Amino acid sequence: MSAETTSAETTKSETTKPLLSGGCQCGAIRFAITAAPLKVSICHCRMCQKASGAPFASFADIARENFSWTRGTPAAFRSSSIAMRDFCASCGTPLSFRRIDGPSIEIMTGTFDHPDRMIPTRQYGTESRLGWVVGIANLPSQTTLQNYGSEKLGGIVSHQHPDHD
Numbered sequence: 001m002s003a004e005t006t007s008a009e010t011t012k013s014e015t016t017k018p019l020l021s022g023g024c025q026c027g028a029i030r031f032a033i034t035a036a037p038l039k040v041s042i043c044h045c046r047m048c049q050k051a052s053g054a055p056f057a058s059f060a061d062i063a064r065e066n067f068s069w070t071r072g073t074p075a076a077f078r079s080s081s082i083a084m085r086d087f088c089a090s091c092g093t094p095l096s097f098r099r100i101d102g103p104s105i106e107i108m109t110g111t112f113d114h115p116d117r118m119i120p121t122r123q124y125g126t127e128s129r130l131g132w133v134v135g136i137a138n139l140p141s142q143t144t145l146q147n148y149g150s151e152k153l154g155g156i157v158s159h160q161h162p163d164h165d
């Protein structure tokens, strides 16, 4: 590698702006990514159901060199002999799945400030997929405003960190 290339790479890493950011519900933990995910997927496996507290989990797989925690340090649970799952110790938000010493980290897509930009292209763990999941688009639907009404909704004080740093 030439000195010129090394210099260019140094400049790039110094000036690279986060592509996307995110964090936990309380804001104690924040992260940023500097490149697009390697892949975005859903996992229905029983461990992801339990770890997310939800019917399934969705993950954006980010190469380690393109990921950093920018505020706080998450707690972690070693969910198996090969993997850790990071979460916020203050508010409990599940944040990641990662292979121990693996080259990437899978971030739960709901924790991004713009989760709409994380569109899954695969699903895994389908042996545990709950039968009703494929039909949710057909359930009767309401927005939060329709559900609460403007007066009640207007009186609720959110303690959730805003969707930006």
Ligand SMILES: [Zn+2]
Residues within 6 Å of the ligand: 024, 025, 026, 027, 028, 029, 088, 089, 090, 091, 092, 093
């Ligand atoms: Zn938190």
Ligand SMILES: [Zn+2]
Residues within 6 Å of the ligand: 043, 044, 045, 046, 047, 048, 049, 125
């Ligand atoms: Zn899983």
